[in-house]
Amino acid sequence: MATKFGLAGGIPERRVRPIWDAIDSRQYKNALKLSTSLLSKYPNSPYALALKALILERMGKPDEALSICLNAKDLLYKNDSLLMDDLTLSTLQIVFQRLDRLDLATSCYEYACGKFPNNLELMMGLFNCYVREYSFVKQQQTAIRMYKLVGEERFLLWAICSIQLQVFCGNGGEKLLVLAEGLIKKHIGSHSLHEPEALIVYLSILEQQAKYGDALEVLSGKLGSLLMIDIDKLRIQGRLLARSGDYTSAADIYQQILEISPDDWECFLHYLGCLLEDDSSWNHEADSDSIHRPKHVDFKVSHLTDDKFESCMSNALAFVQRLLVDTTDDPVRGPYLAALEIKRRKHVYGTGSDDELVEALLKYYLKFGHLACFSSDIESFVQQLTPDKKTEFMDKIVKSCDSVTATGTKVLGQSITIFKLRELIGNLLNLPVVELENLAAEMVEMFCKNLPLSKDLDPQENMHGEELLCLASSLLVQLFWRTGNFGYFVEAIMVLEFGLTIRRYVWQYKILLVHLYSHLGVLSLAYEWYKSLDVKNILTETVSHHILPQMLVSPLWEDLRSLLKDYLRFMDDHFRESADLTFLAYRHRNYSKVIEFVQFKERLQRSDQYLVAKVETSILQLKQKADSIEEEERVLEDLKCGGHFVELSNEIGSKSLSFNEDLSLRPWWTPTSEKNYLLGPFEGIAYCPKEDLAKEREERVRRMIEKKSLLPRLIYLSIQSASALNKDNIEMNGSSSDPNISKELKYLLERYAKMLGSTFSDAVDVLMRVSTDQKSSQAFGSDTVDWLHFAVFLNAWNLSSHELSLPDGNNSGHSIIHVVDTLLIKHVSEKIKISDPLKFTGGQDFSTLVLLVTEPLAWHSIILQSCVRSSFPSGKKKKKGGATEHHSSQLLNALRDSTHSLHDVVEEVTKWLRKHINTPEESHVEMLVSSIRRNGGEHAGGPGAVFQVLENVVPSLDASEVGGRISRSLKSWSAVDIARKVAKGNSAVLSQFLQICMSKVKSLQALKQQIAQF
């Protein structure tokens, strides 16, 4: 459009181009120089100003950029003779957008469009502004104006699409769809439709109003020819027919589709649904909030009569048999699984037999048993069988396997399938321990012996039999759970590390190791493997759950910080930039994608993990700065004193959250980050149920966010409360004078108590009793850290309000300090006693210890600092005289005692950490290695069977058999090296914690000295 106006923003292009080139090559200084000289020639050109603003923004000077932009805007508005070209406006728009001032960009375009009402270019710019702001109504109005101006179909569809957005993503009522339908109909009357997407939009509007018959009519009419791909048309037709209730015709259509594409499962389900007049497959499509939507579970038990049901089923079976004959030569699973599904339905209905199902499963096995997808394919069918029939099926499969003469990879595939089926059917648990050990050893041996099959593979390619090591590792974890023998756990790690020595790209191994190391408490190694997965972009949303929850309770603050930062940056960038992308869909006339895209953005905005990450980022900052009250206050200032988070906490209960984590790759023993079966007693189910966890999880996440988002505000109020207590305004009765702070703090404490399942006064009572040993600390349940939070903030509140008194009648307000001190000493020492990082069994206790020191203890020390700072400012001597002095010396004593006590507790932790860090590495290594070495020879039992296979088989593999690459990696394998790595990793985690503690000791030392001056 520059040419349209003759000049680029009224300036010859040759003068502007070098500036753009400089910006593009990031030579901002040079660009600025050029732009200054341009401005000297065109001092009042909005375009020249906009360019300068753009450069300044890029140079990180947002304030200057904004003021120049505003200047340019004023010039645009003031000078009537100036041209309003899109180039100037779009340059301004870019700067405004980067400054987060979309509103200013929009108002520029609005002004321009008002001045040149018939300029299509400017109107498109304005439409784009509204798209960026998600102003659906204004989008619609602008598009209609464009449509009226030039009568183009696309502008009409922009308007229609904006209407649909109001209905689906805004608060527009469904009545708007009638308006949309009317607009399209009118246009068709005069111009017909020319775009396939226009037809799709029209059909969707009819369908959304349940006008299925009208939609079918349109589809079969002249407009239907806009859809170029026949099968697409058939799918729409089938859906419309089924939704209109014409199941017979719909079934015919689906039959046609299946003849063209016999592997189409969704279509088959629809086909079956139509035969059985069951509409459930249409209804669950709306709720697709999980990453993988389950497809086969939902169906209604048929309401048809027995005869009708039987005849439907036999018709379906006959059709499927025909498909089977047609596809015998293809690797098409469809008809086989379809036959199985028909038998399953009959089974559920009560007219099928186990034998029929077993027979069909066997048929399927003979054709596809060697494939990696086999066992997950048949899972839902096998679950229909009685335990006896399951075993019978297993036996039949094992027998049929023997009779097959096939290639190496196929035999291997079938053997793996059999291992997987044994796990699936669940009869492994009845086996004696020694047989399970042998089974695991057999798997690993099979993996090793089949390495020659992978001789010529590229390192990037998956090797044959990779699953075997996952299976073996899983079995070893089961043995660990069952026997409590740590050696099995070490073996489970070794097997996977061995696999990664051979090929370092195996995702599954890495994820399993992330979890195994996390359970062990060696988080540094877990994080290392996680990093090697190179998780980026949207995967940070779906995959972070493997590591993030553990990191949140670890002392690896820097790693956690970068994890959170990368994730939030990705999400925030997406939210900022996604609106720009929306316009891409408008331009390419892909209207249905506009709606999907806006909905997708909303889905990400509702992400539970996004909220968690935001809250946790602020808590991490507070933890990192907790040794200095000044720095802590700066963090709080940046967090706007925690007010936003309180709002979040208030809203979370009613907020609709989306859970986008892909949990499918987690190991069986920790199906969600909240569950870890290994922490509980052996329950005898290796196949732990994954269902029902989703709801439970959602509740937990909500509660967690609700609780945690109060922390920043509680800390802020506590600092305020503690600093207000001994100012000049102190009253004789000792109560200080900021009632609002005190009131709000009390209110939040009441809420906090409620979240702990208690009332405020009961909670106080529990604290008192636990601190005086009248009650065991079991009263805190698994919420020790939260209870201590409550105690710490309660003290801060009471320091100034003096409302609570101890049973002994001491109501000086300082008594709760003592309670806090006692509780902290008690729980920290307790954790030190039971968690022994040398034995690697302290993952859980260790993280609680870390939390105790870095959260409640840290907040308490901040509160002490606040008291000391305001009550005894350095340089000021004590005032003499009366009650105030008495009060102040009492307070001083309380603060002194508490500081000493905190100092001693952290010292104790430091000593404990030093002791473990200074233990010679070799003793860790020896402990690990000896746990998997069978000293009593081969038949000794216990862990070590798998390890023995590695020790025996690996050296026997020859380079000529397995190829140079694999042979080299095998030579580099050393279990001792892995053990050393684990020991080092463990010590790294302890050292990080030691550093944190040392810094705390230092800060408490300083506080002690400060108090000693008085």
Place this chain on the structure above:
Amino acid sequence: MVCIRKATIDDLLAMQACNLLCLPENYQMKYYFYHILSWPQLLYVAEDYNGRIVGYVLAKMEEETNECHGHITSLAVLRTHRKLGLATKLMSAAQTAMEQVFGAEYVSLHVRKSNRAAFHLYTETLGYKIHDIEAKYYADGEDAYDMRKQLKGKQYHHHHHHHHAGGCCAPEPKSLEAKPESKSEAKSSTKA
């Protein structure tokens, strides 16, 4: 049993996970969006019978040249679902759409020289021919084969609007979001 269907935007979550399991490459999300918002007709996923996405093809129409042609950007099938002909089905679906929706004359793609399995699929099963070799095409320095397959060049039925006479892949007057930074937006306007 799978369903080869057009990708929705929600599928991107699972598609990326798929990518992680199969390929060392991992595209920026913006790049996926660029594809799906511009040519949604060319993106297909293989959804397995239990609802899992087990493969996908990502393709686009080439905007730069006069000859209207498609380009396969990425193809992935989970290891657990190999040897079922899914890659072929995904490719055929994308190629058909290129042909029938956009009237593409040919389709191109790049493949690592070392990737024998893929090369075999493209040449033997799908009928691609080596057109050229691109030296150091991949980030790790490996060369790529530039491969092409002639399409039937079916008559282009797509009734484009009078306003938009440039054919299927004519560059739009203003190329914006496809580029990594929005600065290109105003810049390219100066060239327009």
